[in-house]
Amino acid sequence: MRSLLRRSSEMVLNGGMSKTGVGELRRSMVTSCRAVLLPRFGGPEVLELRDDVDVPNLKPNEVLVRARAVSVNPLDTRMRAGYGRSIYEPLLPVILGRDISGEIAAVGNSVRSLTVGQEVFGALHPTAVRGTYTDYAILAEDELTLKPESISHVEASAIPFAALTAWRALRSTARIKQGQRVLVVGGGGAVGFSAIQLAVAVGCHVSTTCGGESIDRILAAGAEQAVDYTSEDYEASIKGYFDAVLDTIGVPETERMGINLLKRGGHYMTLQGEAASLADMYGLAIGIPIATAMLASKQIQYRFSHGIEYSWTYMRADAEGLHEIRRLSDVGKLKVPVEKTFPIVQVREAHEAKDKRIISGKVVLELD
Numbered sequence: 001m002r003s004l005l006r007r008s009s010e011m012v013l014n015g016g017m018s019k020t021g022v023g024e025l026r027r028s029m030v031t032s033c034r035a036v037l038l039p040r041f042g043g044p045e046v047l048e049l050r051d052d053v054d055v056p057n058l059k060p061n062e063v064l065v066r067a068r069a070v071s072v073n074p075l076d077t078r079m080r081a082g083y084g085r086s087i088y089e090p091l092l093p094v095i096l097g098r099d100i101s102g103e104i105a106a107v108g109n110s111v112r113s114l115t116v117g118q119e120v121f122g123a124l125h126p127t128a129v130r131g132t133y134t135d136y137a138i139l140a141e142d143e144l145t146l147k148p149e150s151i152s153h154v155e156a157s158a159i160p161f162a163a164l165t166a167w168r169a170l171r172s173t174a175r176i177k178q179g180q181r182v183l184v185v186g187g188g189g190a191v192g193f194s195a196i197q198l199a200v201a202v203g204c205h206v207s208t209t210c211g212g213e214s215i216d217r218i219l220a221a222g223a224e225q226a227v228d229y230t231s232e233d234y235e236a237s238i239k240g241y242f243d244a245v246l247d248t249i250g251v252p253e254t255e256r257m258g259i260n261l262l263k264r265g266g267h268y269m270t271l272q273g274e275a276a277s278l279a280d281m282y283g284l285a286i287g288i289p290i291a292t293a294m295l296a297s298k299q300i301q302y303r304f305s306h307g308i309e310y311s312w313t314y315m316r317a318d319a320e321g322l323h324e325i326r327r328l329s330d331v332g333k334l335k336v337p338v339e340k341t342f343p344i345v346q347v348r349e350a351h352e353a354k355d356k357r358i359i360s361g362k363v364v365l366e367l368d
Contacts, residue, residue, distance in 0.1 A: 030055045030064065030105060034367075035134035036347050037093040041082040044351035049344065053095075053134065060110035061141050065120060069157035069341075070132040071099040072363040073190075077354050086279040086287065087127065097132030098124045098315075100139070101147055101156035102367075111141045119147040122322060123160035126315055133347065135367055142319045148330035158336040158362045159329055160322065162190035165271065166198055166246065167321040169313040174244040174267035178203030181240065185258060186248035187226065188214030190336050190362055191271065195246050196223050197334045207242070209234045209254075217337070242266060246313075264307035273312025338362045 035053035040046055058064055076096045079088065088094055101121040104114055114120065122144035124131060130138060147156045170176045182199040186192045187208030199206045200222035207225040210218055218226045227234040235257050243266050245258035250272025258268050274294055279287035295312060302310045328334035339361030342350040353359045 030136050033135040034344070035095050036097075036344065038080055038096055039093040041080065041085060041089075044080070044348040044355065047080065047096075047348050047351065048093075049347065055136050056130070056138065058106060058108040058138065060108040062108045062138050063104055063111055063114055063120075063141055063144055064106040065100055065102045065137050065139060065144070066105045067100050067102040067132060067135055067137050067367045068153035069101045069367065070097050070137075070344075070365050071158045071161070071338075072350055072354060072365065073098055073161055074354075075126060075161075076131075076133075077351055080351065082280070084276050084280065086276075086284050088129070091129050094129050095131040095133055097134070097137070098126065098128070098161045099157050099159070100124075100132040100137050101153040102137070105136060108141075113141060114144060114146075119153075120144045121147045121153075121156040121160055121326075123164055123315065123317075125317060133344070133365065140317065143317045143322075145319070145322045145326050148326050150330050150332070154338055154341055154364050154366065155335070156329070157364055158190070158338050159194070159325065159334065161315055162336055163194040163198070163325045163334060164318060164321055165191045165313070165315040166195035167318060167325065168316055169246045169269040169271075169311075170195055170198055170244060171202075171321065172316075172318065173269055173311055173313060174246075176202055176204055176244055179205070180243035181205045181207070183238065183242045183245045183258065183261060184208040184223075184248070185245065185254045186210065187218050187223065189248055192246070192248045193218065193221070194334065194336060195248075197221050197328070201328055201333055204243075207238055209238075221335075245269070247271070259302060259306055259308065259310075262306065262308045265309075267309045267311070268302070269311050269313045271313060273314065275312065336362055338364050340364075341366050343368070 032052050032054055034051050037048045037050055104116050104118050122139055182204045184192045184195045187196050188210035196206050206223040208223050209227050209229045212228040215226045227237045241263045242261055245262055245268045247254050247258045247270040250270040275291040278291045299310050302308050340359050341364045344365045344367045350363050
């Protein structure tokens with residue numbers, strides 16, 4: 001049953017689980033540790049910090065990471081509240097968390113690029129069941145790379161999941177090139193801000209919509225135009241046509257605007273795909289075919305009506321992307337600002353602050 005659910009979850013989020021190598025499992029010196037468990041769906045109060053959570057044996061391609069900092073992503077709070085229940089409910093309790101920065105404690109038999117003691121950062125696939133809210137997290141070799149030396153574990157932990165999501169859209173899907181025009185809808189969030197910096201690094205001309213508080217930071221990062229959606233008619237303010245649009249908001253209004261501002265042959269990509277929500281609503285067996293048909297219908301519709309490519313985009317492990325993200329972060333060209341840190345023992349307070357929008361920026365959990 002678990003293997004069936006895991007295969008189905010890959011279909012839901014348009015990506016695969018971590019690949020496993022061939023050979024024997026490897027035991028590490030660590031057999032149990034602290035971890036934040038999600039035993040049931042609900043508010044922040046359902047999260048449980050336990051001291052005796054088992055650490056599984058490593059598969060040949062896996063790495064055991066002693067976590068120093070893990071970030072709180074919107075996916076974490078949504079999963080806690082029940083998003084993806086069609087996948088995760090039979091597997092409860094699960095461990096939330098995707099981003100991590102820490103040190104390597106052990107490696108599987110087939111791991112060649114990383115060694116014990118190195119400082120690393122990276123991110124798990126969205127469908128991972130054992131996440132990073134734990135003293136010892138397990139990631140595949142291609143989900144990790146060396147931590148940028150110029151930044152702290154806290155700063156590093158805020159970057160990978162958001163930046164890899166943006167990388168998947170702009171570099172893997174749209175294949176943006178120097179001189180092209182890119183529009184990021186929602187440039188103030190972690191994914192949007194990462195996308196702006198990745199596009200600027202390629203040499204693209206970048207425009208974005210955002211809240212007024214983010215304008216100075218976005219322009220300093222190299223965007224040529226930042227339109228305050230709270231006080232301006234942003235659709236009228238954005239001039240010209242674009243080669244790629246990344247829509248991090250994904251409501252009908254922003255989708256219509258993004259589609260209409262694309263050149264023929266351009267790419268519209270939204271983070272708000274319907275696969276997981278439809279699977280939750282109708283179950284995997286019905287929801288996934290509905291989502292597949294819906295996506296195919298939109299792709300055909302926009303290809304014929306506007307001559308553009310339409311896609312739902314999700315984060316996936318990408319070794320090349322992660323190495324480039326590390327390089328840009330190390331030289332100060334890719335940052336995800338952290339607004340507040342919490343110790344892991346205050347994980348409920350951190351989730352509550354995000355739920356109530358007390359903190360709008362990035363939140364990171366520190367592990368001692």
